[in-house]
Amino acid sequence: MKLVSRSQWGARAYRTPNGATPYGRARRGVKLHYLGTAYSDRPHEQCAAYVRQLQAQHMDGNGWSDIGYSFVVCTHGYVYEGRGLKRRNSANGNTTLNDQDYAVCLLVGSSGLTKPTSAQLNGARDAIEYCRKSGPAGTWLGGHRDGYATACPGDTVYAWVKAGAPRPATTKPTPTPPKEDDVTPYELWAYKGKGEKRDAYAYLRDTEAKVDALADKVAGLEQRPLTDDQIAAIAAAVAAHPALAQAIADTLATRLKD
Numbered sequence: 001m002k003l004v005s006r007s008q009w010g011a012r013a014y015r016t017p018n019g020a021t022p023y024g025r026a027r028r029g030v031k032l033h034y035l036g037t038a039y040s041d042r043p044h045e046q047c048a049a050y051v052r053q054l055q056a057q058h059m060d061g062n063g064w065s066d067i068g069y070s071f072v073v074c075t076h077g078y079v080y081e082g083r084g085l086k087r088r089n090s091a092n093g094n095t096t097l098n099d100q101d102y103a104v105c106l107l108v109g110s111s112g113l114t115k116p117t118s119a120q121l122n123g124a125r126d127a128i129e130y131c132r133k134s135g136p137a138g139t140w141l142g143g144h145r146d147g148y149a150t151a152c153p154g155d156t157v158y159a160w161v162k163a164g165a166p167r168p169a170t171t172k173p174t175p176t177p178p179k180e181d182d183v184t185p186y187e188l189w190a191y192k193g194k195g196e197k198r199d200a201y202a203y204l205r206d207t208e209a210k211v212d213a214l215a216d217k218v219a220g221l222e223q224r225p226l227t228d229d230q231i232a233a234i235a236a237a238v239a240a241h242p243a244l245a246q247a248i249a250d251t252l253a254t255r256l257k258d
Contacts, residue, residue, distance in 0.1 A: 001079055001123070001126035001129075001130055002077055002078045002079060002123065002126070003078075003079050003081060003130075004048070004078050004079065004080045004081065005081050006081050006082075006084075008048075009048040009051050009052065009080050009081075010048060010052055011051075011052070011055060011067070011081075012052075012055060012056075012059065014065050014066035014083075014087075015059070015065040015066065016065075018064075018065040019065030019066040019083075019087065020087060021087060021088045022087060022088065023086065023087075023088050024088070024099050025099060025100075026136070026138070027100065027101055027102055027131070027136070027137040028100050028101050028137070028138050028140045029102075029132075029137050029138045029139060029140025029141050029142065030101055030102045030103075030104055030127075030128050030131050030132075030137055030140075030141055031091075031092055031097075031101045031102065031103050031104070031142055031143060031144055031146065032104055032105075032124065032142070032143050032144070032153045032158075032161050032165075033069065033103055033104065033105040033106070033143075033144045033152050034105065034106055034108050034109065034110070034152055034153040034154045034157055035105070035107065035108065035109045035110070036110050036150075036151070036154075037109055037110060037111075038109050038110070038111045038112040039107060039108060039109030039111075039112045039113050040109075040112045040113055041113050044074065044076040044078070047074040047075075047076065047078065047080075047107070048080070050074075050107065051067070051074075051080045054067055054069075054072065055067040058090075064090050065090070066082070066083055066087075066090075067082045068082070068083075068089060068090040068091035068103065069082040069083065069089060069091050069104065069105040070082050070083050070084060070085070070089045070091075070103045070104060070131070071084075071102070071104045071105070071127045071130075071131075072104075072105045072106075072107065073104065073105070073106050073107065073123040073124045073127055074107050074120065074123070075107060075108075075113070075116070075117045075119065075120045076117075076119055076120070076123075077119030077120055077122050077123035077126075078123060079123050079126055079127045079130070082103075082105075085102075085130075085131065085134055085135050089102065089103040091103035091144070092144065092148065093144070093147070093148035093150070094148075097147055097148060101137070101140070101142070102131045102135065102137055103144075104124060104127045104128065104131070105153075106120055106124055106157055107120070108120070108154065108156075108157065110151070110154060114154060114156060115156050116156070116157060116160070118168040118170075121160065121165075121167065121168050122167055122168065124165065125165055125166075125167050128141065128165055141161055141164070142161060143157065143158045143161050143162075145158065
């Protein structure tokens with residue numbers, strides 16, 4: 001988890017005694033939130049300033065003792081420590097709801113940027129698991145609208161929550177095979193997934209021996225018919241070593257010209 005502590009994002013000191021109020025019971029689970037106002041994405045270097053802006057709004061505008069959320073997750077997947085694991089949040093609607101669940105806010109809005117990024121969903125999932133493991137929190141998971149009359153956390157985030165807050169599917173790009181002229185024999189061997197560290201020159205000697213053996217069999221085509229076993233052996237060798245097909249074709253073309 002890419003956790004950003006209060007000191008790292010430059011949090012103001014919270015007001016006491018309310019800002020220091022601990023949770024009065026075990027947390028049932030985690031509630032997800034969104035901003036409920038317009039939000040536009042920004043470079044990661046500006047996210048800490050936005051979290052400070054949220055804290056100022058909550059403390060100076062709402063009159064709260066600190067930023068209301070337990071954690072805030074930016075679009076880049078970083079998790080900003082708000083009230084954290086031990087101090088009761090003030091974002092869930094009332095004292096009973098605040099004491100019942102952690103509050104994790106995703107930096108997405110009701111307009112502008114409304115859909116969380118994959119990195120943000122991964123960060124939110126990190127925060128949920130952190131609350132469960134270290135809070136501790138139970139397995140219950142919901143949105144601000146559960147038990148309180150609000151549109152928060154928005155339909156997109158709420159649908160993700162109700163689906164169990166899965167991590168986004170990741171697809172690995174298909175690597176481009178290296179050209180044999182651009183790499184060493186050992187690198188080509190490793191790329192093809194052979195898995196064992198063997199001497200590159202031994203590999204080349206084995207390959208050359210296979211080419212020679214196959215060439216000898218091909219050379220006999222114009223002199224005698226191949227048996228079924230020989231044909232099967234050639235087919236098996238080609239199937240096991242597709243890169244040899246061109247070498248066989250070249251050898252065949254040369255021998256037939258003679």
